[in-house]
Amino acid sequence: MATVESGSDMVLVLSAAVLAGMTAVMVAAWAYGLSRKNGGWTDVFWTFGSGATLAAAALFPLGSDPMPQPRQWLVAALVAFWALRLGSYIGGRVSKHPEDPRYAKFRTDWGKDYPRNMLFVTLPQAPATALLALSVLIAARAPDHDLALRDVLGVAILMLAIGGEGLADAQMKLFKSDPANKGKVADVGLWGWSRHPNYFFEWLGWLAYPVIGLDLAHPLSWLSLSAPLVMFLLLTRVSGIPPLEAAQLVSKGEAYRTYQARVSAFFPLPPKST
Numbered sequence: 001m002a003t004v005e006s007g008s009d010m011v012l013v014l015s016a017a018v019l020a021g022m023t024a025v026m027v028a029a030w031a032y033g034l035s036r037k038n039g040g041w042t043d044v045f046w047t048f049g050s051g052a053t054l055a056a057a058a059l060f061p062l063g064s065d066p067m068p069q070p071r072q073w074l075v076a077a078l079v080a081f082w083a084l085r086l087g088s089y090i091g092g093r094v095s096k097h098p099e100d101p102r103y104a105k106f107r108t109d110w111g112k113d114y115p116r117n118m119l120f121v122t123l124p125q126a127p128a129t130a131l132l133a134l135s136v137l138i139a140a141r142a143p144d145h146d147l148a149l150r151d152v153l154g155v156a157i158l159m160l161a162i163g164g165e166g167l168a169d170a171q172m173k174l175f176k177s178d179p180a181n182k183g184k185v186a187d188v189g190l191w192g193w194s195r196h197p198n199y200f201f202e203w204l205g206w207l208a209y210p211v212i213g214l215d216l217a218h219p220l221s222w223l224s225l226s227a228p229l230v231m232f233l234l235l236t237r238v239s240g241i242p243p244l245e246a247a248q249l250v251s252k253g254e255a256y257r258t259y260q261a262r263v264s265a266f267f268p269l270p271p272k273s274t
Contacts, residue, residue, distance in 0.1 A: 008220045011137045014057045018133040022126035025049035030122040034115055039103030040094035042122050047090060050129045051083020057133055058140035070147050075140040075212065078158050082205060085162055089169060101247035102239075128230060135206065135227030138220065139213035154212040161205030164190070168197040185252055185259045193268040195245070195259065199235045200266055206231050236266055 029045030055076040059068045068076070094100075099107070110117045139154070171189040175181050190197035210224040234240060245265075248256045262271045 010060075011134065011141065011220070011223075014060055014137055015130050015133040018053045018057050019126055019130035021053045022046075022049055022129045023123065025053070026122045026126045030119050033103075033118070033122075038094060038099045039106060039118060039121075040090070040100045042103075042125070043100075044087060044091045044094055046125050046129070047083055047087035050132065051080055051087065053129065054079045054133055054136045055083075058136055062141060071142060071151060071212070072140045074147065074151060074155070075136060075209070078155065078208060079136060082158065082162065085166070086202070089166075101251075102243040105243070105247065128234065131230045132206070132227045134223045135209035135213070135225070138224040139209040142213050142215075150212050154208040157211060158205045158208040161201045161208075164201035164204070165198050168201065172198075183252065185248075185255050187259060187263065187271075190268065192263065192271055195263050195265050196235070196241055197268060199240050200268060203228060203231045203235055203266075241265060 025045055026042070026049070029042045029049075032045065033039045033041040058076040058079060059072050061067070062069060062072070098104070106118065106121070107114050168190045171191060172186055175186040175188055175191075194200050206227040209227055213221055213224040215221040245256075245260070262273075264271075
């Protein structure tokens with residue numbers, strides 16, 4: 001098993017650079033969202049901005065070698081592929097549909113304080129990306145630059161995650177396209193095993209980087225677990241499931257409570273009988 005490159009200071013410096021770049025991106029996201037009266041653009045800017053800054057950081061030269069190594073290219077490609085898939089999906093949804101219920105509720109609840117409060121919702125997403133950068137950089141800068149089995153496993157995990165998330169999105173889109181389902185709770189396909197399969201697969205994809213970069217014998221490499229940990233907390237405790245389920249309870253009431261009782265919130269599990 002390989003160890004992480006000894007230049008741990010460079011990992012921290014590059015993470016700080018990602019933080020600076022993403023702070024600028026999120027300020028732009030905040031301003032653009034205000035101009036379009038749609039907070040959903042925050043998610044679009046965050047996804048594409050994270051993909052660009054993380055891929056650039058992954059490709060930063062190792063020591064005196066000016067050319068990126070194969071693993072750097074691989075990790076950068078994984079991040080870029082994730083951002084293009086997710087960003088394109090979110091961007092299409094935000095540009096064609098009403099404002100996401102989470103942001104619409106902020107606008108209603110905050111009134112004239114919405115612009116100021118929205119800035120404090122938007123800016124913390126920059127340090128979240130900087131924490132993701134730790135995982136990405138440790139994976140990209142592992143010292144044995146020749147690709148190995150763990151790299152194949154990392155690619156397989158990310159491809160499974162992107163495929164699963166795409167399938168969940170397609171199943172939800174198909175369900176909503178049927179007028180007979182208006183006002184109903186989607187419990188078909190993956191949505192019958194997890195109330196948020198798209199979030200689960202989004203989280204799963206970030207496990208690719210510790211699989212590539214983690215070395216149990218090297219203390220710094222444990223920071224590669226930061227990405228899946230941060231994404232799990234964000235999706236299940238902060239900006240993912242809690243506000244979305246609150247909105248669903250308001251719009252669907254008892255039907256959604258029954259769904260909550262039957263179906264796992266995050267990890268796909270066989271539904272309970274009621």
